[in-house]
Amino acid sequence: MNKKFLLPLLLPLLLTGCQKAQKKELVVGALTTIEKATRDEYNYDVLTASVTQLPMIGQNAEDGTFYSQLCDYEVASTKQVKFTVRENMKWSDGEYVTANDIKHTFDYMDKRGSNYFVDAETEKGTTAKLFESASISEDQRSITINLVNDNVRILSSLLDLRIQPEHIYKNYMEQDSGEPSAELSRVGCGPFTFSSFDKASNTLTFKKSKTYPFKKGEQTPISKLSYVLYANEDAMMMDLIKGQIDYTWIYSSGISADSQKVAAKDGQNVQFHHINKRGVSASIVFNCDKAPFNDKSFRVAVAHAIDYASARDTFASPYASVPNRSFVPSSTVGYKETEQLHKDETYLSSFASQNGYTDKNAQGFYVKGDEVLQFDLTVDSTKTAHVRYADFVKTSLEKAGIKVNLDPQTTADFRTKTTNKFSHDAGLEGPTHQACILGFTEAGMNMMQGMGSIYINKNHAVQGVAQVNDATFLNAINAMGSASSLEAYETACHSLQDYYAENIPVAALFWDANVTPYNNRLSNMKSDANWGLNSFINWFNISIK
């Protein structure tokens, strides 16, 4: 047969074979419960961020750079930012995505208490709006937003805002106007669309979107994305080791250190992806407005009586590290290196001798006459990890000579004892704890001025756990909030971290990483700062054998 006829005949067969080879299913184990698989359900909404629903931009967890998801972005100045919907972006019902959808989303969230274009009212007062005005371009693809104040971190504050379709949600603007139907709520602009939810097999399935503008250089090898939902981490890890799932996903967290050890030992096909956390899983927060921790030297003494290496080895992953005196993790934008925390009982013995605790009793605690050197450590008893941390701190400090009285509380009572809002709601003047065990989420670390200041600032409407109110601290966070350039912001951040290191309102027990185990048929995994491996950046970079 003539070769020039053979190739056209063979070509379709070759192409079919290539396409079939590219149809790949990714199966993710998720530690979550989902009831209805609709957007008004929090767990489903979080899981589908970057799957079916896109934020405007994302942030690469490895280097902190921002990247386009729904929109390209342009930061004209610290008071103006422009978002342009990328070409041919469509909703899964066929409608084009426009800048009107972005404006609508801001307005929708404002109706629910956000402060984008309107002031948000709280019991403590008003939280001022972020945006002064917005204008939409003639082609309706761009929105230019003018900020009320200079804000160098505006992009960070928009990472988790998923844009929703105005043509569907415009009828549901008010809080009491209900929710769209399940089918309508699943309309999104992401690279995948909802396919099915089988509650019996705990499987949520998405397929590659027909309306997403995939193009050369922006392709995903995933034709079907399935989530298997688990109620416990052990079962999820067993299925990963058996090869039933490709990797695990726990929102804003990795797997526990215990699971890592098991997977490393038993999982021949398992590898690990890790990203340094921007939150602090475990810390002891001192109430700096109340005895005994209104005394800086006692805070420093207690902070240096804890065995941090042991804490890291006991509780954290193999990628964890001993923290510094400033509790802000090293992966945070604006980070400054401060002295590493270490166990040094000379601080404690010096404090004890200066304050009259010259003897030790039969239990080994410092005493001043009949008075034992001690404090109460409040802990949320519903969080088993925190209870373990509290017990560790107690053991560590009592070996050094300080008596620690554990004060376990239910979540509600813990909040009443440690936060501004809940203590005020209970009719108290403020938090009443002496010290407490607390974890700082990544979102919380990033809120308002950042660097975890909301947990430290006595004046924060909701948190304020450390009750710090002195001028140096307030000047630093004010400078961060009003910074007119990234350099000015980072300079202010360094001042704040110097304050933290000098005064130790918080002592982190360890800095850890989010560790995700994955099947070794996967490679080139990329992590988003907000969504981890369950993210846009991963769908378009991952390789599957």
Add this chain to the structure above:
Amino acid sequence: MQNAAKRKLLRQISIILISFVLVIVFNFVLPRILPGDPIANLIGIDREFISQERYEYYRHALGLDRNIFVQFGLYLKSLFNGTLGFSYQYNSNVSSLIGSRLLNTLQITIPAFIISSILSLSIGLFFAYRRNKVEDIAGTSLTIGLNAFPSFLIGIILLVVFAFILNWFPINGLSSRNPSSPFFDRIWHLILPVLTIVIATTPSKVLQVRNSAVSVMDDKYVLFSRSNGYGYHTVAYKYIFANSFQPYLTIVGLNFAASFSGTIVVEKIFSINGMGSLMMKAITDLDYPTIQGVLFVTGSILLLSILVVDVLCYFFDPRVRRNDYV
């Protein structure tokens, strides 16, 4: 005498009805005694910023801005209209939530209940019949030992050994993704959860049956039946069990009622969305409507079971009809 027994039965029914009213009242009160703010849980107790507007919206939606009697009236209305309330955690009627979970729960608990009831009866009677012999001593000792195992440990051991190490059974859920034979696939998924409940609940029932049977073993009619040459099954079931079945029937009735409330431990281990996990999450979230709705359903079924057991005892035990038990 029979009139006295009838009056006693009617009195039992009255007590059940009064208990039903008390259940309704307690179901309303109990969630409100739990510490914490249900609205803070609803809008995210861990969120760093809480909007006052959202807070007030949900306070009104849950009726918490009204006086307690109005709230109780709204609660009664939700019971009578069949919705059992609206859960803002799930954005769904509580009746729909329960409906979607109850079937999952019953698929595990009813087979376990039936198997456990049959096993405990036959094993308990056998031990009683062979009282103080090797079978009884060894079997009872083993049963006591097994009774000490908590259900979560049994479940984890079964999961690790049979699902993970031996790979004989699946680890998660009630079915596989895209099963070729859905019916047999479902049975395959149910085996380990059902077995967990059977192993966890049978020992205590075995001991109960054995002890009840032993208490009548020395009665003359048992001796008479054995001396007449009747076989084991006739003696055990027609004579011993027939005269000692009341405690067993009571336990079976209570177990049946408990089947509807689910088992949080088994559901957690095998990742099954059942009534137990629904209730557990509702308590954690302070989801008042869901707590009230689930308690109402499970409480009502429990009272109904108690009533049915009393009626069955009345009809099947002539001593009750004769009012021999004063």
